[in-house]
Amino acid sequence: MPHHPDNLPPLDRELLELTFDHVANGIYLVDGEGTTIRVNRTFEEMSGFSNAELVGRNLRDMVGPDREFSGSASLLVLEKKKPVTATYSTSTGRKLLVRGIPLFHDDGSIRLIINTIWDLTVVSYSRAVDADTARDAMPEEEDLVTCSPQMQQVLDLALRVAPTDSTLLLSGESGVGKSLLARLVHRASERRKGPFLQVNCGAIPETLLEAELFGYAPGSFTGADRKGRDGRFTLADGGTLFLDEIAELPLHLQSKLLGVLQEREFFRIGGNRAEKVDVRVIAASNRNLLEMVAAGRFREDLYYRLNVVPITLPPLRRRPEDIPLLADAFVERFNRKYRSFKQLSPPLLSRLEQLPWRGNIRELENFIERLVVTSTETVLTPENCGLPTAPANGQGSLKRQLENHEAEILTRAWEKHRTTRRVATALGISQATAARKLRRHKIGEPIDNPESSRLPT
Ligand SMILES: Nc1ncnc2c1ncn2[C@@H]1O[C@H](COP(=O)(O)OP(=O)(O)OP(=O)(O)O)[C@@H](O)[C@H]1O
Numbered sequence: 045m046p047h048h049p050d051n052l053p054p055l056d057r058e059l060l061e062l063t064f065d066h067v068a069n070g071i072y073l074v075d076g077e078g079t080t081i082r083v084n085r086t087f088e089e090m091s092g093f094s095n096a097e098l099v100g101r102n103l104r105d106m107v108g109p110d111r112e113f114s115g116s117a118s119l120l121v122l123e124k125k126k127p128v129t130a131t132y133s134t135s136t137g138r139k140l141l142v143r144g145i146p147l148f149h150d151d152g153s154i155r156l157i158i159n160t161i162w163d164l165t166v167v168s169y170s171r172a173v174d175a176d177t178a179r180d181a182m183p184e185e186e187d188l189v190t191c192s193p194q195m196q197q198v199l200d201l202a203l204r205v206a207p208t209d210s211t212l213l214l215s216g217e218s219g220v221g222k223s224l225l226a227r228l229v230h231r232a233s234e235r236r237k238g239p240f241l242q243v244n245c246g247a248i249p250e251t252l253l254e255a256e257l258f259g260y261a262p263g264s265f266t267g268a269d270r271k272g273r274d275g276r277f278t279l280a281d282g283g284t285l286f287l288d289e290i291a292e293l294p295l296h297l298q299s300k301l302l303g304v305l306q307e308r309e310f311f312r313i314g315g316n317r318a319e320k321v322d323v324r325v326i327a328a329s330n331r332n333l334l335e336m337v338a339a340g341r342f343r344e345d346l347y348y349r350l351n352v353v354p355i356t357l358p359p360l361r362r363r364p365e366d367i368p369l370l371a372d373a374f375v376e377r378f379n380r381k382y383r384s385f386k387q388l389s390p391p392l393l394s395r396l397e398q399l400p401w402r403g404n405i406r407e408l409e410n411f412i413e414r415l416v417v418t419s420t421e422t423v424l425t426p427e428n429c430g431l432p433t434a435p436a437n438g439q440g441s442l443k444r445q446l447e448n449h450e451a452e453i454l455t456r457a458w459e460k461h462r463t464t465r466r467v468a469t470a471l472g473i474s475q476a477t478a479a480r481k482l483r484r485h486k487i488g489e490p491i492d493n494p495e496s497s498r499l500p501t
């Protein structure tokens with residue numbers, strides 16, 4: 045319990061009530077049984093449900109396809125006995141981000157769950173709009189869930205900077221959730237009323253990228269649309285532009301991007317008038333940009349201009365506690381999609397927790413979808429979904445299986461020892477071999493955190 049400084053005026057009940065109702069976030073209080081104790085006024089406004097409608101009701105009876113909520117962070121907190129952050133949709137067509145934090149009795153049972161809620165709704169629907177219309181208007185978008193402390197930190201930072209216009213640089217391996225986080229930041233900012241646009245700098249041919257980003261003026265090149273065309277910077281005015289795979293941006297466009305970030309204005313191709321834009325830029329990369337700066341392939345000044353708020357998402361294998369949580373969420377999602385009733389057995393969940401998931405959350409998601417679609421069993425176990433309980437008796441060629449097994453052993457050793465020397469000693473190999481194998485299996489931390497990052501050397 046926090047101590048009570050005597051020199052402060054006491055918070056009487058009226059002050060507490062006022063504060064409770066008027067803080068910027070929604071608050072939803074739940075007891076150790078999952079029953080709603082009370083919600084604040086902000087929550088009433090953001091959710092469209094009144095306190096009177098919710099109080100005394102158990103969340104287990106309020107979650108489901110035709111119920112109030114599509115899911116409940118509180119129920120996950122009750123199950124995991126840990127803080128959980130997740131996004132959900134309400135039956136009134138709203139999207140909310142919920143952080144649930146448990147407070148415990150002395151005997152370790154949960155006394156209270158405090159849910160703090162952010163509104164991520166893009167379009168506001170009045171309650172008159174029926175739930176089906178709202179669902180149709182808002183295409184099903186993937187929800188986020190996590191109980192890992194590192195991810196909570198990442199989300200804390202993202203939510204703190206969301207309302208500012210700072211440029212963000214998201215780094216992390218492929219499939220860790222950079223794109224998801226970029227959308228979340230947009231939705232948690234006032235800019236959610238404006239557009240969210242995305243450009244994958246690695247997927248668009250270099251010759252077209254400049255026009256894609258900045259547009260071209262009327263008559264600027266033969267065969268081109270006479271009237272000219274708006275680029276993404278123009279289209280994103282008032283909103284957020286997400287520049288994915290920023291490392292792939294060619295050097296001459298890096299200069300032009302730096303110009304926009306500094307001056308908030310740019311020239312179209314063939315244009316002679318500077319165009320002003322109000323765009324928040326979020327960039328992402330799964331490459332080590334600092335190394336690219338050192339190699340002269342990425343402009344240093346642009347790097348520092350983008351890196352105003354760096355956010356590094358940890359790979360899934362560094363937050364194994366998220367694996368069962370995510371796997372369950374994905375099974376639910378794909379059960380809904382394919383109208384099936386699959387369940388993951390506890391042994392399967394703990395087996396999944398030990399796998400390295402080099403493709404991170406995307407790989408886990410695809411794996412679960414494949415299971416739901418192809419398995420003929422209802423309760424999925426390591427055996428009936430072809431996952432070896434011992435890593436080496438799986439499928440594929442002997443070489444492939446040995447490779448996988450080696451990758452797993454190395455991953456575990458690296459998690460534990462963190463230096464090539466200690467990994468080498470633990471596994472009885474030379475340091476050079478350990479370093480080579482770790483590099484080959486791409487084991488080691490990602491990206492852009494000079495203190496702890498770097499693949500092992
Ligand atoms: N915390 C999470 N909870 C639920 N789903 C998640 C979470 N994080 C990521 N996902 C899902 O995992 C998939 C991969 O995420 P995302 O596309 O954001 O990764 P990425 O880092 O942008 O990858 P890439 O570098 O390949 O673009 C997406 O389908 C996303 O919805």
Ligand SMILES: [Mg+2]
Pocket residue numbers: 222223224288
């Ligand atoms: Mg992405």
